[in-house]
Amino acid sequence: MAKHVVAGSERQPVVGSKRLHPTDPHEEIEVKLKLRRKNDAAYQALIHKLEEGETVPAMDRKTFASQFGTSSADCTKVHEFASAHGMKVVREAPQSHLMVLAGTVAHFQKAFDVKLDVYTHPKLGKYRGRSGPxxxxxxxxxxxxxxxxLDxxxxxxPYVHAKFDANSTNDEPQPVAFNPLQLASRYKFPHADGRGQCIGILEFGGGYRDRDxxxxxxxLGVPMPEVVSVDIGHATNSPSPDPQGADLEVALDxxxxxxxxxAAKIAVYFAENTEAGFIEALATAIHDDVNQxxxxxISWGAAESEWTQQTVARLNDALQMAALLGITVCIASGDSGSHDAGPNKPDAVNFPASSPFALACGGTRIDEHGDGAKAEVVWNDGPKGGATGGGISTLFERPVWQAGLSAARTKGEAIELTHRxxxxxxxxxxxxxxxLVIVGGRVGAIGGTSAVAPLWAGLVARINSIKGAPLGFVTPRLYRHAGVCKDIRHGNNGDFAGSKGWDACTGIGVPDGEAIARTL
Structure with a gap:
């Protein structure tokens, strides 16, 4: 029987890792399969319209599953394959083309012709890895x-930078620049409370505490929103005692x-921090017909080069599905300036923010002592303080709504965009x-582009509640009406500079919420 390579599945151990020993062949693990969709030609025709900047009416989840889910015949073949190889299907979601298999390492190694070993890395710790396709x-x-x-x-x-007073408690608020309501006022968010909407938040570690x-x-003097946690696989809402852990991200979001x-429901989707967990979390949120x-x-990500090609393709597929379902996906652009892959590496941007189907959210710094245009500038607090992620993708070609744009360099001429x-x-x-946040009973200030994604998500929820319909895939329309955002022209994120119009630091700018609601 012939074996066929899964396109884009090649992977190597993390640079700097040391192989310890083979993985225990009797260890039970779960592996997620993404399957092809039905009616792909019709699906691609709709995606082409989105890529051309056209507005496509939002589909409901049931219709999408019927037209573009995975066929029952394909699901049956996976069940038969699993049974023949000593594995079983433990979860399946044909609407999102996902099936989850459980079995031993030995079963998976034989079924997918791979060798799994245990590695250790100075920063990542121990993990299960593989080489090749x-x-x-x-x-x-x-x-x-x-x-x-398998890996x-x-x-x-996560993209957070926290400042806490070691002795602070929630009874003694420390001086911080803003709470979210003050920023909503500064950015002229329309008067609404998100009633009738649900905001989904993806988290890959940590948790929240009701008392916080x-x-x-x-x-803040606002009503307590309805917050529900959605556990995916073996992940749960698990607050940590680590004061610098992932709880900071969860609390901020x-x-x-x-x-x-x-007044919006907030659904927090907890998944394992792996490629497989990211895929299942996004698919679960998009196709959640309970919380809807x-x-x-999304305030998590990594440099484009750190993902396998198969995962990039499937996450981009998921963001396309969100667009067809009328869901806006706001994603933090990263906190490492123009060097998302590291300070001594070439310019790089964050994925999944770099997907053309995301609303990629960069960062500014507000200086209340500044005046005029310099009162808000590109966020760049230096190597230890972080800077807004931004630059040019190496994975995605330039979308039509960015045609004619250039990225201003800090030193040298601007670069015309040929990629996203x-x-x-x-x-x-x-x-x-x-x-202002409270996490683990402590009050402090958190920054990072992790804060910008939920801020924009809250704005979208407000506008959706006013409209009575979702804004959906809003990115192309924002570019067509760039005047609904305030241009940020001063500062840089390393190799790219703020400039008139779009730039690779703050995009088309910060929101004028009332103008966005009125125009879109």
Whole structure:
């Protein structure tokens, strides 16, 4: 029986890793398969319209599943394959082309012709890894488009920068620049509370505590929003005792969304921090017919080069599905300036923010002592303080709505865009003009582009509640009406500079919420 390579599945251990030993062949693991969709030609025709900047009426989830889900015949073939190889299907979601298999390492190594070893890395710790591509047999060729979870290295990182007083408590608020309501006022968010909407938030570690949320919204004087956690696989809402852990990200996301849109339901999707977990989390949120989010906020990511090609393709597919379902997806552009892959590496941008189907959110710093145009500038607090992610993608060609744009260089001439430019929009991100939060009973200020994605998500939820319909895939329309954002022209993120019009630091600028609501 022939074996066929799954396109884009090649992977190597993380640079700097040391192989320890083979993985225990009896260890039980889960692996996620992404499958092809039905009616691909019709699907691609709709995506082409979106790529051309056309507006496509939002589909409901049931219709999408019927027209473009995975066929029952393909699902049956996966069940038969799993049974023949000593594995079982433990979860399946044909509407999002996902099936999850469980079995031993030995079963998976034989079924997909891979060798799994245990590695250790100075920063990532121990993980299960592999080298080379994944293979599938004849009966699954063309059906399986990705095999995820054989490698379980930590994949994404949150984009937060925190400043806490070591002795602070939620009874003693420390001086911070802004709370989310003040920023909503500064950015002229329309008067609304997000009623009737659901904001989905993706998290890959940490958790939230109800007592923190109650203290926070009580401090702000806004109603406590409805917050629900959605556990995916073996991940749960798990607050950590680590004061610098992922709880900071979770608290920031929930508290910013909840402050800006307190009448919206907030659904927090917890998944494992792996490529497989990222795929399942986004698919679950998009196709959640219980909570039905109309906007999703993602404040995690990694440099484009750190993802496998199969995962990039499948996550981009998921963001396309969100666009067809009328869901706006706001994604942080990263906090490492123009060097998302590291300070001594070439310019790089963050994925999934670099997907053309994302609303990529960059960052500014607000200086209340500044005047005029310099009162808000590109966020760049230096190597230790972080800077807004931005630059030019190496994975995605330039979308039509960025035609004719150039990225101004800090030193030298501007570069005409031939590939996707990041970010699209911006908002306050510096911890020096940060966001009031309460996490683990402590009050402090958090910055990072992680704050900008939930801020924009809250704005979208407000506008959706006013319209009574979702804004959906809003990115092309924002470029067509760039005047609805305030241009940020001063500062740089390393190799790219702020400039008139779009730039690779703050996109088309920070929001004028009333203008966006009125125009779009």
């Amino acid at each position: 994944v293979h599938v047999p004849d009966e699954l060729e063309g059906i399986v488009t990705a095999v995820l979870g 379980n290295r930590p994949q994404a990182r 949320l109650q203290a926070y919204f009580g401090l 929930v508290e910013v969304c909840g402050a800006v849109a307190p 989010p109309t906007v999703i906020s 430019g990041v970010p699209d929009v911006a908002g306050d991100a510096s911890p020096d003009s940060g966001y």
